[in-house]
Amino acid sequence: MKKKKTPTRLPKIILVGGGHAHALFLLYWSKLSEKPAAVTLISLSDYAPYSGMLPGLVAGHFGHDETHIDLRELCRHAGATFIQGRADAVDPSRQQVMMSNDTSLNYDILSINAGAGPNLATTGADNLTIPVKPISDFYQVWMELLSQIQTPKQFNAPLSIAVVGGGASGVELIQAMHHRLQREAASGASYNLSLVQRGRGQPENYPKGLQQKFATRLARQGIAVHEKFSVNRVEKNTESSLLHASDGRKLAANYIIWCTQAIGAPWLKRTQLPLDGDGFIEIEDTLQAVGHPLIFACGDCASMVNHKIPKAGVYAVRQAETLTHNILALLNKESLRVFKPQRSYLSIVTGGDQWALAARGGLSLPICSPRLVWQWKRHIDKRFMAQFQF
Structure with a gap:
């Protein structure tokens, strides 16, 4: 056998x-x-x-x-x-x-x-802020926030949102939020957006020419930028939270999005x-x-x-x-x-609506109009995701 x-x-x-x-x-x-x-x-x-x-x-x-x-x-x-x-x-x-x-x-x-x-070592950040990572958790909170401001009601005060982090992620995110709120907020709803960053330039560590264009764009969108604002603690403040800077400045916000270095x-x-x-x-x-x-x-x-x-x-x-x-x-x-x-890689930074700028190795790439750069990025992203369609 x-x-x-x-x-x-x-x-x-x-x-x-x-x-x-x-x-x-x-x-x-x-x-x-x-x-x-x-x-x-x-x-x-x-x-x-x-x-x-x-x-x-x-x-x-x-x-x-x-x-x-x-x-x-x-x-x-x-x-x-x-x-x-x-x-x-x-x-x-x-x-x-x-x-x-x-x-x-x-x-x-x-x-x-x-x-x-997320690095939540800052006092109060662990329970008074909304970390961008993990993305799935952040997106759920964002949809809840969006639903709140889409609901017609009497707003006693503007809804305030602060994004902490002056890197490309923070700059892109706050403009994306502005674009969505501008289109979908209920009639009578008012809100204000603030970008809080430790350094200078938007985004930090990018070519000056690109930073200047984004600074102009943020100002036109009515987004307040707080440079050299090094957050050392976050406190509860009645209906909002309070960001404290090491130089004594304070900023109140109903929602604080934590987009700092991971x-x-x-x-x-x-x-x-x-x-x-x-x-x-x-x-x-x-x-x-x-x-x-x-x-x-x-x-x-x-x-x-x-x-x-x-x-x-x-x-x-x-x-x-x-x-x-x-x-x-x-x-x-x-x-x-x-x-x-x-040594270097292509970085495309988006600006809320269908607008983007590109940089590589410390240099801005004035290759075409911001609208076309956005379409280019969209093509790259769609091509990547298409690999996973079975």
Whole structure:
């Protein structure tokens, strides 16, 4: 009698987080005729927002489905397993991911692409502000706020909204909110918008020519800009909250949107992986966690030890190809590839309505009219999202 052949156990790959790099990894994985491993994606939400389209979503240019990747459908297409849940810790010695529901999953290879979290260390920020990240939570609050101001009623005082953060995200977001409110606020509703920033120039660290154009635009939109306003605490103030600056200035707002520099998510401290000063996973050029060859990290949750790169979606997108190659190389015991980040990248900053400016490497790009730049960005974003339509 012939002995039954024991089926070979496929290696287990666990992906924590549905960020851009993991979404593209699953897309590449779907094209493999033979799957050399069993892949599982863990994500708290079954939809992953495409961050580049958030201002357009807030402004009302795009809908939810146009700006979100359906992770369940993507996993089905790639032959992967989807688990909706929260990873809470990692034990590299046991090769296990611990979940918040007290279950654990074993892995042979682990990859983390779980984004970044808001820095709420400022006194009062944790319970008196609305963080932009996670995007899904922010968007829900934004829709509730929008519903409130769309409802016809007697407004005793203007509704005040402050966005804290003078980077590109803050500048784009406040103009997107202005555009939507201008179009959809109920008759008789009044509101005012303020941009609060630690530095100068809108957005900070962009070419002066571009900043001047945005400063003029913000003024025309009636958006108050508070430069050199370093928030050191947030307090409750009757029906609103009060932002306190280190120089003694104060600003009251009904809603405070927190759009400052992000930090590593708190749960990463429970991974036993090396973290940098901001709580991000330190990785080698191969995208492997330092000292942990079976663990990869990419996107905003990772910090390359040999390269200082900004937290920008373009890097996560470009890391996806290297991540896919290296995971397959590890499975096949082949040489890994290094990721070489580009020195500069195209940055397109939007201005609420169908208007945008472009910059690259510290230089403004006066390539065409702001309307055409917006259409160009729309084309780039739509093309990226079209990959996930099955």
